[in-house]
Amino acid sequence: xxxxxxxxxxxxxxxxxxxxxxxxxxxxxxxxxxxxxxxxxxxxxxxxxxxxxxxxxxxxxxxxxxxxxxxxxxxxxxxxxxxxxxxxxxxxxxxxxxxxxxxxxxxxxxxxxxxxxxxxxxxxxxxxxxxxxxxxxxxxxxxxxxxxxxxxxxxxxxxxxxxxxxxxxxxxxxxxxxxxxxxxxxxxxxxxxxxxxxxxxxxxxxxxxxxxxxxxxxxxxxxxxxxxxxxxxxxxxxxxxxxxxxxxxxxxxxxxxxxxxxxxxxxxxxxxxxxxxxxxxxxxxxxxxxxxxxxxxxxxxxxxxxxxxxxxxxxxxxxxxxxxxxxxxxxxxxxxxxxxxxxxxxx
Ligand code: KG4
Ligand code: ZN
Numbered sequence: 130x131x132x133x134x135x136x137x138x139x140x141x142x143x144x145x146x147x148x149x150x151x152x153x154x155x156x157x158x159x160x161x162x163x164x165x166x167x168x169x170x171x172x173x174x175x176x177x178x179x180x181x182x183x184x185x186x187x188x189x190x191x192x193x194x195x196x197x198x199x200x201x202x203x204x205x206x207x208x209x210x211x212x213x214x215x216x217x218x219x220x221x222x223x224x225x226x227x228x229x230x231x232x233x234x235x236x237x238x239x240x241x242x243x244x245x246x247x248x249x250x251x252x253x254x255x256x257x258x259x260x261x262x263x264x265x266x267x268x269x270x271x272x273x274x275x276x277x278x279x280x281x282x283x284x285x286x287x288x289x290x291x292x293x294x295x296x297x298x299x300x301x302x303x304x305x306x307x308x309x310x311x312x313x314x315x316x317x318x319x320x321x322x323x324x325x326x327x328x329x330x331x332x333x334x335x336x337x338x339x340x341x342x343x344x345x346x347x348x349x350x351x352x353x354x355x356x357x358x359x360x361x362x363x364x365x366x367x368x369x370x371x372x373x374x375x376x377x378x379x380x381x382x383x384x385x386x387x388x389x390x391x392x393x394x395x396x397x398x399x400x401x402x403x404x405x406x407x408x409x410x411x412x413x414x415x416x417x418x419x420x421x422x423x424x425x426x427x428x429x430x431x432x433x434x435x436x437x438x439x440x441x442x443x444x445x446x447x448x449x450x451x452x453x454x455x456x457x458x459x460x461x462x463x464x465x466x467x468x469x470x471x472x473x474x475x476x
Contacts, residue, residue, distance in 0.1 A: 133161075134455075135208045135233075136448025137194065139226030140218025140246045141273070142168040142177045144189040145444035146197035148208075149256070151452055158452055160256045162200035163445040164193050165438060175312045176302070183221035190229045197444070205237045210458060212451020214444075215243030216468025217273070223464035231462070240458035244450045245471055246442075247274060250408035251286075252453065253446035254435040261406045261433035266396045268389070270417075271409030271442075272298035272313070277349055277392060278473070279400045283453050286473045289396050290349025293336075297385060298411045300353035304360050304381050308374050318378045319414050325379025332359045332384040337391050343399060349392055356384050386417050390424045397430050404431045412440035 138145040147163035168185045171177045198205060213230035216223055227243070234241035250269045254261035266289070267278040275292040295303065298315055305314015310321065335352040342348065360381050367373040393405055405425055411417065412434055422432040439445060454471075 133203065133208050134158075134210045134212055134448040134452050135194070135198070135205075136244075136444035136446075136451055137190070137211070137213040137226045137230050138246075138249070138442055138444040138447045139186045139190060139222050140214045140216070141222060141442055142171055142182050142185075143442040144168070144186050144193050145442065145447075146190075146194040147444035147448050148197055148201035148203060149445060149448035149452060157259055158256065158449050160445050161203070162197045163438065163443055164197045164200065165441075165443050166193050167441075172312050175306050177219070179219045179221050182219055183225055186222055186225040190225055194229075194233070205233070208237060208239055210451060210455055211237070211239055211241045212244050212448050212454070213241065213462070214246045214249065214447050215462050216246065216465035218246055218466065220464055220466040223466070227462060227464045240455075241462065242451045242454050242458040243460070243462035244447045244454060245468055246447075247276065247470055249446035249450045251278070251280060251406065252283075252449040253408050253439040253443070254406050254433050256439060256445055256449055257436060258433050260404070260431070264402050265404045265406045265433070266393065266400060266402045267406050267408065268393055269409045270297040270389070270407070270411035272296060272302060274409065275351055277396050279396070279402065280406070284472045286470065288473055288475045289400070290351060290392060292351045292353060295353040295357065297351070297353065297389070298409065300357055300385065301411065303357055304378070307361055307364060308370075308377060310374075310378075313410075315411060315414065318382055319416065321375045321378035322382040322416065325375035325377070327379055327383055329373075329376035330363055330380030332356055332363070332380050334384055334388050334391075337388050343395075349395060349399075351388060351392060353385075356381065382414075382416060386420045389417065390420050393421060394424055394428065397425070397428060402430075404433055407432065407434040408440065408446075410441040413437045
């Protein structure tokens with residue numbers, strides 16, 4: 130049974146390495162170190178440029194890994210298992226992590242396991258919060274994905290709902306660009322929204338209306354494109370868009386939060402799960418966390434949200450998921466842009 134796991138994550142624009150140590154019997158795990166290098170270069174281009182991301186991963190993966198081992202007070206010899214994100218993500222970025230992990234595992238004579246990035250997000254919170262364990266409803270809201278998942282046990286997942294178009298983080302990024310707030314848009318929109326007037330703009334709440342029934346296909350699904358268009362139209366018709374910026378950001382963020390809260394409540398009502406675990410970069414949004422926490426408390430349910438460093442992409446969650454998947458070490462691993470979610474049942 131491996132006890133010390135080195136995790137590597139390079140699926141998008143964070144180069145990250147982390148060490149996680151199992152607490153006897155694989156019941157839980159302790160975070161020994163986590164180094165995350167965010168690539169700033171993309172902000173100039175208002176989006177992730179895959180070629181630049183791959184090159185930056187190549188330059189950083191070695192030093193980031195060395196630093197994670199040093200922070201944990203360990204050598205490569207102390208590592209029992211190497212875990213790496215195999216997908217989904219940018220294939221050129223994934224290839225850097227997967228190739229490096231293969232070399233490292235071979236050099237150290239240690240087993241290697243491939244991890245699904247989104248399964249990693251489900252595990253992130255548990256590293257800081259021992260109560261963030263199944264059964265729960267998982268809400269993953271990142272730049273690339275938006276998923277509501279019923280987690281009856283680790284490895285046993287049922288898809289409840291997903292976005293039909295843009296991911297929530299992607300919508301934050303696109304609206305941020307429209308409002309001239311730079312990239313990524315999420316943190317800037319949150320800052321602007323905090324000083325915006327909540328009554329100024331009332332944008333549509335896509336796929337949310339009282340007439341929906343649990344059997345309807347859009348009952349738990351989400352959509353962001355209509356909301357995004359509504360913000361574009363409002364911004365275009367504003368006499369002084371600069372002056373409206375905070376109000377537009379507030380109107381947009383409130384609409385997103387209303388939809389997410391409503392869908393999460395529907396999911397807990399349907400499944401009866403006692404808690405909700407949040408993951409993905411948008412989980413950093415304090416207004417979202419506060420609204421979810423309050424709404425769930427009203428139902429006697431708890432929200433478990435990771436700290437910001439474990440919300441956005443990081444290798445700690447990959448190491449933790451790798452520990453769970455340790456028995457699969459030795460299977461061939463390829464970087465796959467569209468890797469299927471292991472154990473995910475679609476309703
Ligand atoms: O999970 P993540 O680091 O990368 C992906 O796997 O996509 O998520 C990045 C996303 C970006 O779209 C970013 O705008 C969003 O998370 N984000 C936020 C906040 N911080 C990051 N969205 C809303 N509010 C925030 N405070
Ligand atoms: Zn992610």
